[in-house]
Amino acid sequence: MTNNEVKQKQIRGKVYFYNTESLFASAIAKELGYSTVLKYTGDVDLENDILEESPDYLVVNVSFCNFRLMLHSLEKIKSLLPSIKIIVTGEPFLTYNTNVTYENPFIDYVITGEVEYTLRDILDGEADNDILGICYTDENMQSAKNEKRPFIENLDNLPTPSKHPIKNNTITIEVSRGCPYHCFFCLASVNNGIAHRVRSPQSIVNEIKYCIKKYNIKNFCFKSDIFNFDNKWVMELCRNITDNELKIHWSCDILPKNIDENIIKLMYSSGLRHCRIGVESGSKEILEKLDKDISIENIKQTITLLKKYKIKTTCYYLFGLPWETEETAEETTKLAIELDSDNAVFNIAVPFAGTKFFVYTMLNKLFSPQSETVEGEKRPLARSHSLSQEKILELKNEAEKRFYNRPKRKFKSLIKKLFNYPALITQAPHRNLLPFFVRRK
Numbered sequence: 001m002t003n004n005e006v007k008q009k010q011i012r013g014k015v016y017f018y019n020t021e022s023l024f025a026s027a028i029a030k031e032l033g034y035s036t037v038l039k040y041t042g043d044v045d046l047e048n049d050i051l052e053e054s055p056d057y058l059v060v061n062v063s064f065c066n067f068r069l070m071l072h073s074l075e076k077i078k079s080l081l082p083s084i085k086i087i088v089t090g091e092p093f094l095t096y097n098t099n100v101t102y103e104n105p106f107i108d109y110v111i112t113g114e115v116e117y118t119l120r121d122i123l124d125g126e127a128d129n130d131i132l133g134i135c136y137t138d139e140n141m142q143s144a145k146n147e148k149r150p151f152i153e154n155l156d157n158l159p160t161p162s163k164h165p166i167k168n169n170t171i172t173i174e175v176s177r178g179c180p181y182h183c184f185f186c187l188a189s190v191n192n193g194i195a196h197r198v199r200s201p202q203s204i205v206n207e208i209k210y211c212i213k214k215y216n217i218k219n220f221c222f223k224s225d226i227f228n229f230d231n232k233w234v235m236e237l238c239r240n241i242t243d244n245e246l247k248i249h250w251s252c253d254i255l256p257k258n259i260d261e262n263i264i265k266l267m268y269s270s271g272l273r274h275c276r277i278g279v280e281s282g283s284k285e286i287l288e289k290l291d292k293d294i295s296i297e298n299i300k301q302t303i304t305l306l307k308k309y310k311i312k313t314t315c316y317y318l319f320g321l322p323w324e325t326e327e328t329a330e331e332t333t334k335l336a337i338e339l340d341s342d343n344a345v346f347n348i349a350v351p352f353a354g355t356k357f358f359v360y361t362m363l364n365k366l367f368s369p370q371s372e373t374v375e376g377e378k379r380p381l382a383r384s385h386s387l388s389q390e391k392i393l394e395l396k397n398e399a400e401k402r403f404y405n406r407p408k409r410k411f412k413s414l415i416k417k418l419f420n421y422p423a424l425i426t427q428a429p430h431r432n433l434l435p436f437f438v439r440r441k
């Protein structure tokens with residue numbers, strides 16, 4: 001491509017991505033000749049930044065948590081900048097009805113599946129009725145919803161992202177999509193399909209090399225719906241990292257099953273230093289009803305192996321599933337304390353539209369949307385068969401306190417600080433006095 005051709009492509013316009021999970025989408029926009037801006041929640045005041053950047057397209061990933069607030073903000077942006085094309089994606093739109101653009105006329109397009117190729121067609125000027133996977137308002141001012149776009153079979157066909165946000169000195173690389181499990185509460189299979197689609201290890205290694213060269217970054221988070229579904233692929237990826245002598249540290253989410261010491265050892269040797277694990281519940285009965293196909297024994301064995309190789313662990317727990325009782329909540333709390341992971345995240349179960357959890361709460365009249373708060377926290381959206389929303393929140397908070405306020409936990413934190421004592425001294429406000437004490441020796 002000549003320099004003139006590059007310049008011609010670069011004047012097509014500007015695309016502003018806000019909270020977009022797919023960096024591939026930004027790379028596709030650049031390939032089409034658009035300049036791109038990537039921003040995230042907390043980085044900017046979206047409305048003011050849009051006015052300053054004045055992009056031609058705004059692509060926003062909307063979550064359930066900020067749904068109403070974001071729609072209000074987008075409506076204001078459209079009123080201030082009428083020429084902008086607003087494109088929304090995200091989990092709330094997976095099951096949204098056809099009237100979404102009619103009800104929200106400030107939205108030009110809703111992408112109802114994977115973003116990349118649908119966005120390519122929009123930016124490339126394809127006729128709206130020919131673009132798979134969108135909701136839009138047609139020429140007769142009627143809402144329309146096109147046929148769903150098939151999932152991308154070969155992720156290696158997507159272009160390598162040209163920009164990577166760096167958070168906590170870490171870069172996230174998407175390595176696979178899709179999950180064959182239909183967990184009761186989870187949107188992964190709805191969002192990305194049940195077919196487990198992976199990038200080739202060489203493609204991932206090439207992106208790691210690019211990031212090391214461009215950003216001098218050595219810490220990576222491997223994003224996937226289920227990282228260790230195919231152990232053969234996991235081992236090939238680890239060997240590729242090792243064979244290329246990439247001295248990196250990386251983290252991932254794993255399912256606590258189909259894990260043995262050989263795989264953990266290989267993952268560690270290639271740089272694995274942190275694993276996130278969805279434990280969900282300490283109740284055997286609840287785990288069986290989640291369709292996740294894991295057991296308490298699977299969880300304990302996995303945590304034991306990770307600790308053996310000094311791989312940090314973060315465990316995730318859910319409170320407020322339909323069968324939750326005070327007894328099952330106590331089982332979960334006790335399991336969290338027994339596992340003694342480096343970090344634990346205690347969440348309230350949310351019945352997202354599109355999940356079996358959502359259907360169950362509706363059929364059993366457990367769903368109760370509200371805007372009330374309890375001691376500064378939002379009440380859960382659903383109660384269980386046995387517990388009120390307030391009680392579920394209370395049990396979750398109690399579990400969190402019992403996990404983090406243990407004497408053993410506090411002692412470990414103290415030891416960590418003591419071992420980091422030199423750093424504490426040099427970073428303290430009085431660090432300029434250190435040379436004085438050194439001289440007096």
